Amino acid sequence: MVRTEVLDVLGGRDHAAVYCRVQAPGFDNFSVHLLRIVDGRVAEAWFHNRDQAHVDAFWAAA
Structure with missing residues (x-):
């Protein structure tokens, strides 16, 4: 089971940033999701x- 925990959010008129932690069995990763907003x-x-290498290794093994 994958769990995403939102740690912080920054928002503007056209963009947003979400700092989060994604966890699954054998996987633990912090990431920033940058979003462009239209309408x-x-x-x-x-x-x-x-840690992109950790993410790549996790998905390669899936």
């Missing part, structure tokens, strides 16, 4: 992981 909806999203 009140998410138009684009970028994920920046604290």
Whole structure:
């Protein structure tokens, strides 16, 4: 089971940033999700992981 915990949020008119922790069995990662907002909806999203090599290894084994 994957669990995402939102730790902090920054919001503006056109962009938002969400700092979160994602956990699953054998996986623990902090990340920042950057969002571009258009007409009140998410138009684009970028994920920046604290440890990208750990994320890549986790998904390669899945």
